[in-house]
Amino acid sequence: MNTRVIVKVVVCALLLRCGRADAIVASVPDAEYLAVRAGQQVVVKLFGAGVGTLDSYGSGVLISKEGHVLTVWNHLVNTGFLTAVVPDGRRFRVNVVGTNLEHDVAVLKLETDDDETFDFVDWKATADVLPGESVLAFSNMFHVATGNEPVSVVHGVVACTVSLDAGLGRWIFPVKNPVYVLDAITNNSGAAGGLLTSSAGVPIGMLGREIRHRDTDMWVNYAVPLKGLQPVIAAILDGRRYSSNTSTQDQKSVLSDRQLTAGFGITLLPSIVETTPAYIDRIVTDSVADVAGLRRGDLVLMVGDDVVRSTSDLRERLSGFRRGRPIAVTVNRNEKLETISLRAP
Amino acid sequence: MAFSRGICGFFLTGLLFIGQLVFADGPNETLVERERRRVQTIARIAPSVVCVMPPGGQGGGSGVLVSADGYAISNYHVTSGCGNFMKCGLNDGKLYDAVIVGVDPTGDIALIKLLGREDFPFCTPGDSDQVQSGDEVLALGNPFLLASDFTPTVTYGIVSGIHRYQYPAGTFLEYTDCIQIDASINPGNSGGPLFDIDGRWIGINGRASFEKRGRINSGAAYAISVRQILLFIDHLKSGRIVDHGRTDFTVGTAADGLVAVQEVSEISEAWRRGLRPGDELVSFGSRALTSANDFKTILGIFPAGIRVPLTFRNPEGAHKTTVRLLPLHGFDAAPQLPEERKPKKRPGGPEPDGQPDSPHQAEAPVIPEQYTHLFKEKKSFTNYYFNQLHRDRLLNPLRHSLAETESNKTATWSISWKLSDDRVTGDLIVGTEGAGLRTEKNNSYQPVNDQQPSNESADLWGVLSAALQWHRLFQSDPDLFSEVVYIGTELLAPSGRPVETVFIQDGAVESRWYFNDESPLPVGVDVTMSAGHDEARIRFDGWQNNVVPSPARIGVVDPETEQLRWLTVEAFDVKPRATNDNAGNQESAVP
Numbered sequence: 049m050n051t052r053v054i055v056k057v058v059v060c061a062l063l064l065r066c067g068r069a070d071a072i073v074a075s076v077p078d079a080e081y082l083a084v085r086a087g088q089q090v091v092v093k094l095f096g097a098g099v100g101t102l103d104s105y106g107s108g109v110l111i112s113k114e115g116h117v118l119t120v121w122n123h124l125v126n127t128g129f130l131t132a133v134v135p136d137g138r139r140f141r142v143n144v145v146g147t148n149l150e151h152d153v154a155v156l157k158l159e160t161d162d163d164e165t166f167d168f169v170d171w172k173a174t175a176d177v178l179p180g181e182s183v184l185a186f187s188n189m190f191h192v193a194t195g196n197e198p199v200s201v202v203h204g205v206v207a208c209t210v211s212l213d214a215g216l217g218r219w220i221f222p223v224k225n226p227v228y229v230l231d232a233i234t235n236n237s238g239a240a241g242g243l244l245t246s247s248a249g250v251p252i253g254m255l256g257r258e259i260r261h262r263d264t265d266m267w268v269n270y271a272v273p274l275k276g277l278q279p280v281i282a283a284i285l286d287g288r289r290y291s292s293n294t295s296t297q298d299q300k301s302v303l304s305d306r307q308l309t310a311g312f313g314i315t316l317l318p319s320i321v322e323t324t325p326a327y328i329d330r331i332v333t334d335s336v337a338d339v340a341g342l343r344r345g346d347l348v349l350m351v352g353d354d355v356v357r358s359t360s361d362l363r364e365r366l367s368g369f370r371r372g373r374p375i376a377v378t379v380n381r382n383e384k385l386e387t388i389s390l391r392a393p
Numbered sequence: 394m395a396f397s398r399g400i401c402g403f404f405l406t407g408l409l410f411i412g413q414l415v416f417a418d419g420p421n422e423t424l425v426e427r428e429r430r431r432v433q434t435i436a437r438i439a440p441s442v443v444c445v446m447p448p449g450g451q452g453g454g455s456g457v458l459v460s461a462d463g464y465a466i467s468n469y470h471v472t473s474g475c476g477n478f479m480k481c482g483l484n485d486g487k488l489y490d491a492v493i494v495g496v497d498p499t500g501d502i503a504l505i506k507l508l509g510r511e512d513f514p515f516c517t518p519g520d521s522d523q524v525q526s527g528d529e530v531l532a533l534g535n536p537f538l539l540a541s542d543f544t545p546t547v548t549y550g551i552v553s554g555i556h557r558y559q560y561p562a563g564t565f566l567e568y569t570d571c572i573q574i575d576a577s578i579n580p581g582n583s584g585g586p587l588f589d590i591d592g593r594w595i596g597i598n599g600r601a602s603f604e605k606r607g608r609i610n611s612g613a614a615y616a617i618s619v620r621q622i623l624l625f626i627d628h629l630k631s632g633r634i635v636d637h638g639r640t641d642f643t644v645g646t647a648a649d650g651l652v653a654v655q656e657v658s659e660i661s662e663a664w665r666r667g668l669r670p671g672d673e674l675v676s677f678g679s680r681a682l683t684s685a686n687d688f689k690t691i692l693g694i695f696p697a698g699i700r701v702p703l704t705f706r707n708p709e710g711a712h713k714t715t716v717r718l719l720p721l722h723g724f725d726a727a728p729q730l731p732e733e734r735k736p737k738k739r740p741g742g743p744e745p746d747g748q749p750d751s752p753h754q755a756e757a758p759v760i761p762e763q764y765t766h767l768f769k770e771k772k773s774f775t776n777y778y779f780n781q782l783h784r785d786r787l788l789n790p791l792r793h794s795l796a797e798t799e800s801n802k803t804a805t806w807s808i809s810w811k812l813s814d815d816r817v818t819g820d821l822i823v824g825t826e827g828a829g830l831r832t833e834k835n836n837s838y839q840p841v842n843d844q845q846p847s848n849e850s851a852d853l854w855g856v857l858s859a860a861l862q863w864h865r866l867f868q869s870d871p872d873l874f875s876e877v878v879y880i881g882t883e884l885l886a887p888s889g890r891p892v893e894t895v896f897i898q899d900g901a902v903e904s905r906w907y908f909n910d911e912s913p914l915p916v917g918v919d920v921t922m923s924a925g926h927d928e929a930r931i932r933f934d935g936w937q938n939n940v941v942p943s944p945a946r947i948g949v950v951d952p953e954t955e956q957l958r959w960l961t962v963e964a965f966d967v968k969p970r971a972t973n974d975n976a977g978n979q980e981s982a983v984p
Contacts, residue, residue: 084527101605137650137684190602190613192557192573195646195684200553201526202575202612232575233612237604258605267606 137196187242204232519593534585550576569693638718855929
């Protein structure tokens with residue numbers, strides 16, 4: 049299996065670095081193909097719901113023998129009813145184990161029988177790569193492969209490692225840690241959640257979304273370094289919530305859907321597009337929102353004096369209130385505006 | 394891959410630098426050596442790359458020369474915008490005239506012939522079935538029509554995937570079993586060659602996944618495999634509109650992951666060979682199948698009309714057989730391209746540089762006078778000139794070798810034969826009115842005017858109908874058949890040797906005559922009497938000069954077993970036809 053293969057390749061690479069090239073040379077061409085095969089063996093094709101320009105397909109990387117899958121926390125994950133096709137063509141329903149906004153990551157789990165196992169990437173055995181190093185990107189771009197066909201592999205070079213000021217439309221790329229910017233067109237439709245490896249097959253990153261740079265409006269091809277994701281993945285797999293030290297300072301805090309439900313008792317429409325209006329889909333009985341008088345079907349228009357344009361706007365506006373503080377929420381109910389006062393939970 | 398080899402090379406260079414190790418070529422060569430080799434390879438392959446343009450010079454695409462006499466492959470969506478004659482630039486900086494020869498609209502392939510030289514540089518095909526994900530590749534062509542001196546642009550990449558299937562764009566342009574690459578492919582690259590890193594031709598770049606970033610390189614482009622092109626190229630030389638094949642059964646992926654037969658036409662050859670719904674299709678076209686997608690992918694590389702081997706499994710076990718592929722579209726005329734492939738003229742401005750894929754509205758292109766005879770228009774042909782050329786090349790020598798038998802045209806043949814392996818003997822008598830077979834057990838007779846499959850002998854099925862066609866071919870001027878079409882080169886089943894095929898329509902009877910270059914006389918014929926019945930498949934061996942040319946052996950292919958049984962000809966007598974016997978005889982009208 050693949051971890052074994054990858055480990056073998058890593059060992060080869062390490063030996064090479066140690067100068068014992070004579071022992072390694074004969075296996076070099078094989079190692080290249082092993083790296084390609086290995087990458088293709090651990091990337092799954094995800095199929096779900098798409099809307100407008102958002103694709104109904106994506107990529108993910110198997111990160112455990114039991115079928116945990118690492119991917120980008122995008123609309124596919126949000127809308128639920130995901131299906132994964134593993135490299136041998138088997139199909140599985142997928143559950144969301146956990147997500148993390150500031151790293152733009154989601155961990156999924158294939159619904160499997162107990163004894164089913166999968167080839168996977170050892171996310172703990174990753175490495176840093178430097179600008180100029182060659183990499184391979186594996187993904188289900190353009191859903192060229194749909195069944196048991198291997199996913200696409202693209203070659204490239206790490207151009208630089210920087211923090212990205214990017215996004216798409218009104219959506220702002222939330223990851224503040226540096227990412228690998230690549231010189232190849234890796235971030236195509238459906239590529240988000242794919243695997244980036246070194247040319248020797250060492251897993252080094254997760255392919256990101258299709259986004260544009262804020263200043264140049266150019267499409268950016270990037271991958272989130274796996275190293276920075278390690279504590280996040282570990283926390284999600286442990287059932288913990290992960291938050292880094294840096295996030296409170298320079299990042300806008302935003303309530304997650306789960307926090308919004310747990311704290312306020314509000315569930316919004318799924319955030320399918322960046323501008324999904326903040327319609328209330330469900331109110332938890334006896335919650336803060338219920339007591340204040342918010343109802344299912346209310347469209348939240350303002351929090352205090354701030355206009356709310358989308359579900360993500362609302363999640364941002366509702367964060368940062370101290371417990372017990374009053375919050376004035378203006379909603380459109382039956383074509384009439386009503387302002388309702390909430391107590392921050 | 395260059396990157397990882399590059400890295401290795403980098404480390405090794407470091408090692409070399411400290412003077413401890415010396416490596417030979419191969420994977421251990423240094424970056425500098427690799428680059429030198431790449432430069433040499435490109436210098437070697439670039440002369441075969443063609444810049445294909447309409448006579449007016451606006452727009453265009455790419456192509457690649459495949460033979461010294463000027464045959465070149467391009468995309469159908471490139472040549473269909475160029476007209477019947479086009480201009481082609483090579484990297485010697487010269488512009489050549491070229492004529493369209495044949496097209497495969499479904500596979501997006503066109504064959505053109507460059508004119509004016511017999512010593513064109515040409516590429517060497519590789520084996521595209523050996524290509525793997527991760528292989529380094531070089532794409533050469535003419536993106537954005539950049540080179541005014543026709544020097545091809547070279548882009549480098551790796552194979553991203555193999556055996557890819559790309560759904561038909563619009564109605565018919567379908568890419569099956571194609572090679573996905575990450576080398577930069579842009580408008581104008583269409584029709585240009587894909588090479589492996591050693592300079593072997595492995596594909597034709599024709600399509601890419603374009604989406605929100607516009608019609609430019611997206612990191613996912615698709616090349617038609619050389620295997621598919623080589624299966625079509627000799628059919629394209631026939632000047633026909635070459636069709637792809639289909640089967641008269643369908644398959645799906647079963648719950649257990651096997652490829653299961655879903656429906657089978659009950660009048661099909663596959664049904665007669667025992668294929669039934671629920672059977673497992675194990676292999677098709679000599680490739681093992683793992684999914685219904687695999688089947689769709691492999692089926693798409695074959696031209697219509699050829700025999701393809703398949704293996705299926707039912708409760709009794711595995712069975713091998715062959716089926717002849719039916720026409721997929723049956724084009725009468727070259728089809729229109731889907732809208733997205735059509736030219737998008739920008740109002741009020743000239744064509745942008747970057748629209749070379751666009752067909753071009755040439756106004757009365759100037760065709761050099763010495764070449765105008767190289768194009769002939771005819772329904773269901775791309776260029777009928779080339780069909781006549783090859784048909785005459787095969788049939789004129791046949792006519793010549795039959796010329797001395799002119800006076801015996803309507804003679805009756807009486808052939809005594811022996812089935813060598815089981816000592817069965819018999820007689821075959823063929824004349825203008827019918828054919829008869831006499832064996833120790835049975836007599837059977839097939840009249841010319843009322844041919845029925847039921848008249849055939851069960852022991853040697855199809856011999857009578859085939860013998861009648863044989864007699865007709867030898868007595869008639871081939872032009873008197875309702876249709877005589879040169880098909881191209883294919884592999885003859887069951888021997889697998891390459892033959893050239895001529896299709897003859899004679900009333901309701903269709904026959905495919907096979908020739909090779911050893912003799913002007915045919916090596917075999919497959920005769921179809923009517924749909925729903927097996928072909929008569931007859932082979933000839935050891936032609937001798939007799940009163941009419943006669944074979945030393947006649948082979949009969951058993952449709953069930955695909956085994957060839959040889960009848961040794963013991964005597965071949967020719968009896969001139971009685972002069973008063975001409976009542977109601979259709980041959981009497983033959984001049």
